[in-house]
Amino acid sequence: MSLANLLDRAGSGGRLTFSEGVRLYRDAPLHELGEAAHARRTALYPGDGVTYVIDTTINYTNVCNVHCTFCAFFRPEKHPGGYTMTHDEVVARVKHAVDLGATQIMIQGGVNPELRLEWFERLFRRVKSEFPLVDLHSLSVSEIVGLAWLEELSPRDVLIRLREAGMRSLPGAGAEILVERVRKRISARKVKPDEWLGVMRDAQQLGMPTTATMMFGSIETLEERIEHLEAIRSLQDETGGFTAFIPWYYVPHKTPLRGKEASGVDYLRVLAVSRLYLDNVPHLQASWLTPGLKLGQLALFYGCDDMGGTIIEERVVRDAGSTNEATRAQVEGLIHGAGYRPVIRDTYWNVRADMPLATAG
Ligand code: SF4
Numbered sequence: 001m002s003l004a005n006l007l008d009r010a011g012s013g014g015r016l017t018f019s020e021g022v023r024l025y026r027d028a029p030l031h032e033l034g035e036a037a038h039a040r041r042t043a044l045y046p047g048d049g050v051t052y053v054i055d056t057t058i059n060y061t062n063v064c065n066v067h068c069t070f071c072a073f074f075r076p077e078k079h080p081g082g083y084t085m086t087h088d089e090v091v092a093r094v095k096h097a098v099d100l101g102a103t104q105i106m107i108q109g110g111v112n113p114e115l116r117l118e119w120f121e122r123l124f125r126r127v128k129s130e131f132p133l134v135d136l137h138s139l140s141v142s143e144i145v146g147l148a149w150l151e152e153l154s155p156r157d158v159l160i161r162l163r164e165a166g167m168r169s170l171p172g173a174g175a176e177i178l179v180e181r182v183r184k185r186i187s188a189r190k191v192k193p194d195e196w197l198g199v200m201r202d203a204q205q206l207g208m209p210t211t212a213t214m215m216f217g218s219i220e221t222l223e224e225r226i227e228h229l230e231a232i233r234s235l236q237d238e239t240g241g242f243t244a245f246i247p248w249y250y251v252p253h254k255t256p257l258r259g260k261e262a263s264g265v266d267y268l269r270v271l272a273v274s275r276l277y278l279d280n281v282p283h284l285q286a287s288w289l290t291p292g293l294k295l296g297q298l299a300l301f302y303g304c305d306d307m308g309g310t311i312i313e314e315r316v317v318r319d320a321g322s323t324n325e326a327t328r329a330q331v332e333g334l335i336h337g338a339g340y341r342p343v344i345r346d347t348y349w350n351v352r353a354d355m356p357l358a359t360a361g
Pocket residue numbers: 064065066067068071072073074109110111142187190
């Protein structure tokens with residue numbers, strides 16, 4: 001099949017095989033690739049709305065026993081630079097975010113073996129009792145597996161306990177690249193690809209919506225990026241539990257792994273191929289935190305239908321050298337500037353028409 005025909009088929013929602021995904025990624029000219037991804041996105045969401053969520057990420061501890069080589073945020077146990085927030089400190093940050101309109105709270109951190117499951121249960125119950133309207137879209141597969149190990153429970157039982165304490169959805173962090181060769185090099189002590197997918201399956205079967213991420217641009221090959229997409233697509237065929245896919249690129253500046261930062265062109269190619277390959281994942285999120293706001297805006301023409309969150313407070317990516325941040329007005333300004341209309345959503349993609357925009361348009 002010619003490249004043009006393949007792009008036409010993918011842009012109309014036809015399923016790509018692994019080798020077709022690789023071929024598009026490798027050979028399709030950037031603009032044609034973007035055009036096909038944008039056609040697919042427009043067919044799925046024909047209106048002029050682009051969603052975003054008002055959220056915060058509270059990195060409650062930087063102590064972590066996983067030691068990923070791409071991470072500049074963590075400190076090993078007993079390190080003088082390690083910190084763990086008290087419940088009062090976390091709750092004060094939640095309050096600050098809620099005062100700014102946040103509906104989604106991501107409480108995420110390192111895998112800190114000092115913190116037992118009961119610590120999280122008390123924290124989540126307190127947050128939900130003081131701020132009943134917020135959605136706790138919190139922790140990650142690594143933290144769930146760390147707690148399961150500590151408590152001698154299955155990850156599923158940990159999820160059940162956390163769900164009872166108020167955590168209703170699980171972010172897709174920690175997927176990096178779901179290929180064993182890559183994980184051995186960049187996060188040897190982290191959960192294996194099958195474990196990551198297994199915990200996601202558990203959460204989805206328990207009725208907790210999840211997202212999926214991909215951290216690209218470290219040491220993986222182009223084929224391994226498509227392998228990652230294939231793993232997400234296969235699980236989604238089985239469960240339908242992923243609401244969104246969020247590819248973001250590795251920021252090497254202050255990490256032990258080092259290396260070179262991905263280019264803007266690479267970012268846009270990943271977005272477009274993701275939109276075309278993941279024909280069963282509804283939303284594609286522009287992850288402007290690493291590529292920056294202007295490239296995040298351009299992402300809206302490469303398959304993205306969502307600008308992600310305002311990420312009021314975040315340290316993991318910032319500690320690696322990213323300096324991007326945005327107010328609600330800036331995020332809305334980017335959406336307006338691209339010719340779209342900002343729409344506030346919640347964690348479950350419900351439109352929050354009751355919440356006023358920060359800008360008049
Ligand atoms: S990426 Fe997460 S799991 Fe890995 S070292 Fe950093 S905090 Fe720990």
